[in-house]
């Protein structure tokens with residue numbers, strides 16, 4: 362499994378997405394399709410981007426009863442995405458059901474990774490709203506362990522947590538990390554950020570990069586800079 366840069370295609374229409382992807386003549390970056398674009402365009406956007414030759418991380422963060430997640434994952438696996446995800450908070454049984462649903466008749470399946478605690482949830486919100494009293498770092502590691510026990514391939518986490526996740530769950534357990542910014546770039550609304558080079562050093566397997574590429578004056582140059590810093 363190689364390191365790669367995944368571009369977060371956070372657009373609200375197919376038109377804007379293709380106008381963006383058309384800039385990448387000859388290159389086929391790994392792209393993330395999230396809720397915004399998927400809910401705007403439906404499964405056809407996945408098929409069309411796949412047809413253009415891109416790898417796809419379908420970021421829909423499923424969380425429901427095991428049976429519903431299993432059946433939904435079976436539908437997503439027919440879309441032939443390369444990676445998809447769910448909330449570890451749905452429990453081990455839900456994660457196991459997800460794997461069953463995602464596995465095709467020939468035994469293959471897309472990579473499945475878990476969201477632990479969203480980075481928008483802080484200690485206070487976790488304690489007050491979710492009644493979880495343990496330190497958030499322990500909760501994140503526990504959820505990562507549960508995901509590993511359930512047979513998942515990895516977790517979405519902050520680049521700052523990637524090293525610890527590998528220590529706890531093994532080097533082969535994949536870390537997919539958003540919150541990446543260039544050293545000379547705008548942080549925007551992200552709180553804890555790392556450069557692609559730092560994310561590489563700390564052991565992230567995939568970085569998810571949105572606005573530093575999508576809002577750049579020259580998105581192709583920004584993407585190539587990420588590849589140079591993170592992969593090469």
Ligand code: C5P
Nearest residue numbers: 369371479480539540569570571572573
């Ligand atoms: O534009 P930016 O690089 O901040 O985009 C990061 C992407 O990663 C967005 O699609 C965002 O929803 C996603 N993400 C995140 N933090 C998480 C989980 C996902 O920024 N904890």
